Amino acid sequence: MRGSSVYFKRISSALHAVSHASREVPPEYLLPADVSMGTHVVIDDHGQVQKALDHKMHLASRQAKATKDYSPLWEGVINLPSPSPDVTPEHQVEIVRRWCKQYEAMTGHKVLRADVHLDEGYIDATGHAQYNAHAHVMCDRTDDKGKVKKLTSTVLREVQNMTAEVTTLQRGLPAKQTQRRHVGHHHFRFDAEKNRLDLEKPKADLARLQKKSKEWSDADLAKIKDLQDKLDGEPARQAAALAAQKLQLDEQYRQDRAALKASGEAKQADYQALKKAHDGAIEALKESNKKVTALTQENQRLQTENERLEAISRITLKTLEVDFGVDIKPAEKLKGEDLERWREAAEDKVFEQQLAEMKPPAPAKRPAEAQKRPVEAPKTPKAPSPSPIQEKSLVARFEASYRAFLDWIKGKNGVVVDLDTQQSDHFGPVVQLDDLHAVQSTGRGRYAVHELGKLDQVPALNDSRTEVHYRGGVGQVKGQSLGRGGRAD
Numbered sequence: 001m002r003g004s005s006v007y008f009k010r011i012s013s014a015l016h017a018v019s020h021a022s023r024e025v026p027p028e029y030l031l032p033a034d035v036s037m038g039t040h041v042v043i044d045d046h047g048q049v050q051k052a053l054d055h056k057m058h059l060a061s062r063q064a065k066a067t068k069d070y071s072p073l074w075e076g077v078i079n080l081p082s083p084s085p086d087v088t089p090e091h092q093v094e095i096v097r098r099w100c101k102q103y104e105a106m107t108g109h110k111v112l113r114a115d116v117h118l119d120e121g122y123i124d125a126t127g128h129a130q131y132n133a134h135a136h137v138m139c140d141r142t143d144d145k146g147k148v149k150k151l152t153s154t155v156l157r158e159v160q161n162m163t164a165e166v167t168t169l170q171r172g173l174p175a176k177q178t179q180r181r182h183v184g185h186h187h188f189r190f191d192a193e194k195n196r197l198d199l200e201k202p203k204a205d206l207a208r209l210q211k212k213s214k215e216w217s218d219a220d221l222a223k224i225k226d227l228q229d230k231l232d233g234e235p236a237r238q239a240a241a242l243a244a245q246k247l248q249l250d251e252q253y254r255q256d257r258a259a260l261k262a263s264g265e266a267k268q269a270d271y272q273a274l275k276k277a278h279d280g281a282i283e284a285l286k287e288s289n290k291k292v293t294a295l296t297q298e299n300q301r302l303q304t305e306n307e308r309l310e311a312i313s314r315i316t317l318k319t320l321e322v323d324f325g326v327d328i329k330p331a332e333k334l335k336g337e338d339l340e341r342w343r344e345a346a347e348d349k350v351f352e353q354q355l356a357e358m359k360p361p362a363p364a365k366r367p368a369e370a371q372k373r374p375v376e377a378p379k380t381p382k383a384p385s386p387s388p389i390q391e392k393s394l395v396a397r398f399e400a401s402y403r404a405f406l407d408w409i410k411g412k413n414g415v416v417v418d419l420d421t422q423q424s425d426h427f428g429p430v431v432q433l434d435d436l437h438a439v440q441s442t443g444r445g446r447y448a449v450h451e452l453g454k455l456d457q458v459p460a461l462n463d464s465r466t467e468v469h470y471r472g473g474v475g476q477v478k479g480q481s482l483g484r485g486g487r488a489d
Contacts, residue, residue, distance in 0.1 A: 004164035004171050005079045010071040011138060012348065014050040017075055021115040021136040030119045035129040037118035040089050042096045045113035045138070049073065052112060052140050059146025069345070072142040073112070076103075080133040080167060083118060092116045096135045099166045103137070106159060108149050110140040242289045246282060253278040318435070318453065320346055333456070335474060401436040402449065408432060409439065409447045417448040419470065426468045430459045440468060450475060 011017045019025040023039050030036060056072035057065070064070050080095060081087045093116055100111045114137045121131040142148050151159070164171035256274055260266035320326040320343075331342045409416055417426070426448045432439035438459055440448045450468060452458060455475040459466050466479040 003079065004160070004167055004169035006160060006163045007077045008074050009077075009344070010069055011049070011053065011073040011075050012069070012071055014053045014073070016348065017136075017138060018045065018049050018113065021113065021117075021138070023119075031121050031129060031131075032123075035123075037083055037089055037131070039119055040093050040116040042093050042114035042116060042135070043100065043111060048112050049138050056140065056142050056146045059142075061146075064148075072146060072148065073138060073140055076137040076139065078135045078137065078163060078167070079169060080116065080135055081169060082131050082133055089116065089118060092118065092133065092135075095167055096137070099135075099163065100137060102162050102166065103139075103159065106155065106162065107141075107151055108143075111137060112140055113138040242285065245285055245289075249278065249281050249285065316343055316347070320350070322435070326350065398436055401434055405432055405437055405439050405449055409449075412445070412447075414445045414447050417442055417446050419448060419450070421454060421470045421473045421475070423472075424470045426470075427466070429462050429464045429466055431462065433459070433461055440466065 020027070021039075022041070053071070053073050060070070060072060078096065078099060080092050083089070083092075096114050096116055100114055103109065104111055114135060116133075116135045118131060118133055120134075121129055124130050161171060163169075253274070257271070260270055260274065317328045317331055321328045326346055328346075331339060331346075334342055406416065419426075426440055426442055428440050428442045430438050431441050431447075436452055438450045438452060438455070440450060440459070442448055448468070450459075454470075454473065455468070455477050457477050459468070459477045460479055463479045466477070469476045469478070
């Protein structure tokens, strides 16, 4: 179920913000046209976002302009209810219109533009569209003199409460309690691809087992148990596990009924009793699965969400460095929200550069106009914006790297050590290494597979003094030297 949320970020480029919201420059990650529900303008700025940004930056004090990431405007991204027969695009537009009025009354800020996006999301493993329904609202957060109207933590909480009331979505726990961070479209698409990779093969294997008509063997039942282990965890996986367990009960019922028939002494009452017991077992399985699914879902969300988001940020940083030439050294020791803010700023700079290269050169300003506002040199990196295809390629590379090392360990008749990234210690040389993972031999045929994105530095190969100490999700590497190279062969 979608939760209520509004996430604010400062607008550094009016061109970037408006072109994304209006779809003047449509992103490549949109849903296919046959399932997309489009973009809907709630409030059209008619160029006011750019005018307000230029004017208020002119009024801003030197101290404000010198502040990192300062902007008189910011943009709120609001979660909206998923589309349904009862939740139409017109209904979504009305929700955003009411939100804007109440937001202005609570904060004193001026809403300049608002758009509803119902064209983002992903196609799940069943072929159905899952919509990332949301709205972009651009606001001037300053007074007539260009001074920012700051919002206290109390007001911000009231804004979140109001958002839950207007959208009718459930208000989540405060971020200080959950340690959750905003999930943008990059994370949304990563999760969709990761779920597809995780579920596709087990579901195919299960389908093949369901179609079998021959006598079931111990090997078949072992395969089902293995599927249960792989599929157990998330709601979609729980459903597949339930199907596997039901298959076992059905097979046991078939065998018991065949035994009654073979005895030659069974009566109709015996068959009825057997059927009643089988139906009761199926119902008990369903009820048990409902409880397990709810508990597992909540536990999974709380335990893995932050770790996953951290890994995604590290992967994206590696893409920016390898594929687009961005210097990521300033982000190497960052973590949490600081890391995410740095990554988002780097992506925005790359995107702005692409837009600048796509747009025709602006006409020369008149001398008087040019004196009013000097043109600053661009600070964006000279690299194209990453495309969804490249992001998917990165996910595929990440999966391929991990699976290659698992195959290498299997070929050595080794065992993979479970990593506790919150607190654990691992000793021994790194024997395999690529740009995403490192394999450490911990003795007696045991190997630990480390994600480089979770380590503070790259370990050296074949250094017997190597130590990896995990504390709070980050691994500290100790040894004689640093190094790179090696691959699973």
